[in-house]
Amino acid sequence: MTRTIIGFVLVGLALLALAFMPTQLGAYGVGLLLGMTGYVTLASAWALFSGPTRYISLATVAFFGIGAYTVAVLSEAMPYPLVLVTAGLIGLGVALVVGLATLRLAGVYFVIFSFGLAELVRQLVTWYEVNVTGTLGRYIFLPISATEIYWQLLGLAAITLLIGWWISRSRIGLALKVIGDDETVAAHTGIDISRVKLALFAISATIITLVGAIQAPRWTYIEPAIVFNPTVSFLTVIMALLGGANRLWGPMLGAIPLFLLFEWLSANFPNHYSIILGLMFIAIVFIVPRGVVALAEDLFKRARRKEAAQ
């Protein structure tokens, strides 16, 4: 109990310090911080669903893009907070429909489907914009500064981690472990597997949609190719897997170094970027399949055992 309280106090202090960071940084620094916080949130939200269920979702950018487009379409029509709520609800609605239709698919089919979904949404939006609206891109003029976007993302990141913490201690968290161990046993102990998966998918997708919505004003001009860029999905997966999708802090610990690395790579090797991304993906899956956090825990345990044996 006291450990939990100390943990919360420490996290609270860290958040406070992070919230003050923009005052110490220039525009470039704030931009970096904003992008990094966005990916920490994406990776953590992705892991809420994909960590315990082991479904690798490549639909991240579908929801991210839906969030961004909702803001682009509605930002003139309603007050900003309401736009965010609407975006979240649209993301939730799409997630429930998609989840009901696909969560029965076996692993590899789900990966392909989720990738297809992102492409499908992108093509639909493109078709609509070209044929109905008559223009491809949209402008977003919202008086929201980079620092304000960063604060919102920081808040969302904190909420995401809080949800992850709460889940791990709740009945739904136990249900997820049981499902991960053996679905037959899970069903026979009374767990409604599809409902648990659907709930997780919906929570995760809603947060991802909100990340897209919150980040949208940053672009000023958006078009499908920008906000539905599949690289976002791949980056999210790699970050979460590197850190460890089954640990609360894992995705964050993967997202921070990889975000900085990819910023540097895209600035210095723009032409080889996708190849490097692909190679890293393979390397992570083969070398640290459960993530560095789990690996560190294993090493730590082994060291302790050795000590105990001596």
Added chain:
Amino acid sequence: MTQLLEITGLKKQFGGLTAVNDVSFSVGEGEIAALLGPNGSGKTTVLNMISGALSPTAGTIALAGERISHLAPHRIAHKGVSRTFQLVKILPSLTVAENVVAALAFRRDPLWGSRATERAHELLAEVGLAGRGGEHADDLTYIDQKRMELARALAAEPRLLLLDEWLSGLNPTELRVGIDLIVSLRDRGMTILLVEHIMEAVRALCSRAVVMNVGNKIAEGPTAEVLADPVVISAYLGEGHA
């Protein structure tokens, strides 16, 4: 005696193979019944259809007069059916106590928190695993894993308990304890349908037996009579011995 489980015209096909063919029988409330038959005769497949692990190709299963066939397994569990598996199924990433807590947390009237932990330890003590709750399920011996699996099945306080060769692999002393445990469950009012190859246990426990052979029911009745039936003996020993 009122019937708790009623199976009518049950059939299961796997592609071209008919694993269970037009099987009907019922189990009375508070009774221990045996489902017997040589290897591959379709016993486990029948249990799988009762618990919802497989859905029947045809036929119906009713629990206390209510049709449960074609319900999802978690719904059937909530109606009061629990089981153990022929190849023991543990939750390897959890502790022994957590394996049982999982079943307590998702039963019809869920237990959670310290009450669930307490109840899990009681159940473990009942199956002979007192004080072992903190161990990893993975580290248990095969027999202890079977005990844990029974505690998990009992956690739901089932009306109908399905045991698939739960006694096999026990040594004579353990078998005695196992038989006494099953009797004590029946004395508490639980209805039990068990699949078993150990005839000594079947004779000691079961008032009635149903015998299957290559998917068909070939005999049903009081255990002693059924086991003396020439049709049953020849099914077990092969043709030519009858």
